[in-house]
Amino acid sequence: MISKENIATGYQQIQDEICAALESLDGKGHFEEEKWERDGGGGGRTRIIQKGNIFEKGGVNFSAVHGQLPESIKKALKVEQDDFFATGISIVIHPNHPMVPIIHMNIRYFEMPSSFGAGSEPVRWFGGGIDLTPHYVIADDARYFHAYLKSVCDKFYPDFYHRFKLWADDYFFIKHRNETRGIGGIFYDRLTASDDLTWDAIFEFSKALGRSFIPIYTELVNRNREKEFTEEQQFWQYQRRSRYTEFNLVYDAGTKFGLETNGRIESILMSLPPTAKWVYNYKAEPGSEEEQTLSLLKKGINWV
Amino acid sequence: MISKENIATGYQQIQDEICAALESLDGKGHFEEEKWERDGGGGGRTRIIQKGNIFEKGGVNFSAVHGQLPESIKKALKVEQDDFFATGISIVIHPNHPMVPIIHMNIRYFEMPSSFGAGSEPVRWFGGGIDLTPHYVIADDARYFHAYLKSVCDKFYPDFYHRFKLWADDYFFIKHRNETRGIGGIFYDRLTASDDLTWDAIFEFSKALGRSFIPIYTELVNRNREKEFTEEQQFWQYQRRSRYTEFNLVYDAGTKFGLETNGRIESILMSLPPTAKWVYNYKAEPGSEEEQTLSLLKKGINWV
Numbered sequence: 001m002i003s004k005e006n007i008a009t010g011y012q013q014i015q016d017e018i019c020a021a022l023e024s025l026d027g028k029g030h031f032e033e034e035k036w037e038r039d040g041g042g043g044g045r046t047r048i049i050q051k052g053n054i055f056e057k058g059g060v061n062f063s064a065v066h067g068q069l070p071e072s073i074k075k076a077l078k079v080e081q082d083d084f085f086a087t088g089i090s091i092v093i094h095p096n097h098p099m100v101p102i103i104h105m106n107i108r109y110f111e112m113p114s115s116f117g118a119g120s121e122p123v124r125w126f127g128g129g130i131d132l133t134p135h136y137v138i139a140d141d142a143r144y145f146h147a148y149l150k151s152v153c154d155k156f157y158p159d160f161y162h163r164f165k166l167w168a169d170d171y172f173f174i175k176h177r178n179e180t181r182g183i184g185g186i187f188y189d190r191l192t193a194s195d196d197l198t199w200d201a202i203f204e205f206s207k208a209l210g211r212s213f214i215p216i217y218t219e220l221v222n223r224n225r226e227k228e229f230t231e232e233q234q235f236w237q238y239q240r241r242s243r244y245t246e247f248n249l250v251y252d253a254g255t256k257f258g259l260e261t262n263g264r265i266e267s268i269l270m271s272l273p274p275t276a277k278w279v280y281n282y283k284a285e286p287g288s289e290e291e292q293t294l295s296l297l298k299k300g301i302n303w304v
Numbered sequence: 305m306i307s308k309e310n311i312a313t314g315y316q317q318i319q320d321e322i323c324a325a326l327e328s329l330d331g332k333g334h335f336e337e338e339k340w341e342r343d344g345g346g347g348g349r350t351r352i353i354q355k356g357n358i359f360e361k362g363g364v365n366f367s368a369v370h371g372q373l374p375e376s377i378k379k380a381l382k383v384e385q386d387d388f389f390a391t392g393i394s395i396v397i398h399p400n401h402p403m404v405p406i407i408h409m410n411i412r413y414f415e416m417p418s419s420f421g422a423g424s425e426p427v428r429w430f431g432g433g434i435d436l437t438p439h440y441v442i443a444d445d446a447r448y449f450h451a452y453l454k455s456v457c458d459k460f461y462p463d464f465y466h467r468f469k470l471w472a473d474d475y476f477f478i479k480h481r482n483e484t485r486g487i488g489g490i491f492y493d494r495l496t497a498s499d500d501l502t503w504d505a506i507f508e509f510s511k512a513l514g515r516s517f518i519p520i521y522t523e524l525v526n527r528n529r530e531k532e533f534t535e536e537q538q539f540w541q542y543q544r545r546s547r548y549t550e551f552n553l554v555y556d557a558g559t560k561f562g563l564e565t566n567g568r569i570e571s572i573l574m575s576l577p578p579t580a581k582w583v584y585n586y587k588a589e590p591g592s593e594e595e596q597t598l599s600l601l602k603k604g605i606n607w608v
Contacts, residue, residue, distance in 0.1 A: 050583075
């Protein structure tokens with residue numbers, strides 16, 4: 001089994017690749033980096049791009065933190081141990097163009113010492129996912145996105161796509177709005193080795209997912225970046241971003257974990273949009289593109 | 305002891321008075337009313353003003369709901385009973401002018417049947433508060449606001465202001481930012497009758513607080529509405545609104561109660577701002593008005 005240091009190093013390399021490719025795709029914006037240290041142990045490299053040609057605000061964050069879990073997190077994770085190590089990459093991109101989707105990607109690894117004492121294998125798992133939040137759902141793009149994810153999953157395990165797609169539908173759900181955050185994608189957590197899945201294979205899957213981010217998003221950006229759009233469509237984009245904010249502040253487990261483990265606030269909340277609008281009781285016009293999009297923010301749509 | 309029907313009727317009347325006065329103060333905007341019914345029992349009158357001269361978005365909501373408490377709320381309230389009745393007024397106003405403060409007022413009453421069976425007194429309490437969130441803290445306005453609240457409190461009980469001011473400092477606190485939502489005000493919960501405080505007096509206090517809203521906010525609006533302001537100041541206003549959003553979605557007990565008791569979403573989330581902006585790692589310039597404001601978003605400032 002590969003060490004936690006190797007995993008962190010592998011993730012850092014993916015962060016470098018993604019930032020370079022996004023800068024090249026944008027053509028104007030540059031990432032600013034902030035290296036930070038966590039009081040309880042570890043730290044990270046927060047990289048933020050703002051006011052680009054395409055990327056109004058985006059973050060590509062790497063962190064590798066360790067220390068003591070607070071009681072609330074131990075309860076949530078149903079674990080007894082205090083010590084933890086966690087490393088991962090988290091990405092959220094808010095484009096300025098309403099036809100270019102918001103995208104989120106996360107790959108992560110978590111480890112704790114065995115509760116059976118020294119010499120025993122540590123408790124560990126991988127988690128992650130990619131999901132897409134189009135302001136306007138474009139069926140061809142949604143099919144492309146899900147087909148790409150399926151092709152990545154299928155290289156590693158036959159039922160990964162099916163299981164993790166359902167998991168994303170359930171996870172990226174705004175209960176109080178009764179709508180999904182977007183068109184989903186894949187989400188998995190606590191993935192561990194088994195008879196037919198080695199730790200190495202899971203790590204390779206995690207990296208393959210991380211490396212699928214650039215080809216996927218490059219395609220979706222290039223398909224849509226030159227389209228004309230109206231002020232009304234931009235207004236709708238800002239309203240959709242308000243739903244994104246609601247999800248992240250009310251439900252997102254990563255955000256909660258960050259806030260409760262005393263994480264670096266600006267790194268955790270980089271996911272929030274540059275501008276969001278809340279309009280009281282907004283109703284999309286019957287037959288409009290906006291209404292069409294709302295009708296597709298449901299669980300259980302098969303895009304492949 | 306006055307009945308729950310009387311309390312609800314008293315609150316409805318205050319809602320009417322406040323809406324009429326705010327329309328007159330604004331001079332342009334009008335409240336739109338939505339009467340709604342809750343699936344589990346009861347309902348309300350949501351009244352929203354948008355795009356006024358002064359009020360960019362505001363809600364003055366009345367509700368009187370009853371039914372069965374979900375398990376999560378029973379735990380949070382530390383009660384055993386299932387049946388509940390709750391009535392109240394909730395107000396949040398987002399002005400379009402950065403020098404006019406955001407204001408929030410809530411008065412509420414909660415009742416459950418006694419766990420000792422029929423014939424016993426019900427379990428009941430009052431709660432409420434007013435707090436002010438200036439985008440720019442103006443010391444004179446802050447003193448006026450707190451002095452007015454103290455004068456209302458002092459009519460009913462000697463230590464109300466002192467206790468409820470501390471409570472507001474603790475309640476309206478954005479833990480992950482280590483800053484208060486604004487300059488506080490008063491907040492109280494589970495206020496019950498005692499030897500030297502009758503139920504009637506508590507109800508009268510609740511109504512007096514509700515009726516203090518208009519004189520207080522009229523004064524604060526009129527002091528500031530004609531001031532010139534810059535684009536930068538408006539930008540700062542939108543950033544402060546993002547903190548308001550964070551508080552309401554992450555910490556506010558009323559919002560949580562609403563979401564978990566299957567309340568009407570658009571009524572609960574009317575508190576969210578028309579436009580909010582999240583800027584990565586914004587730092588106020590040393591010596592600026594913005595930095596001055598941040599330095600005053602602390603607990604324990606004595607404004608009286």
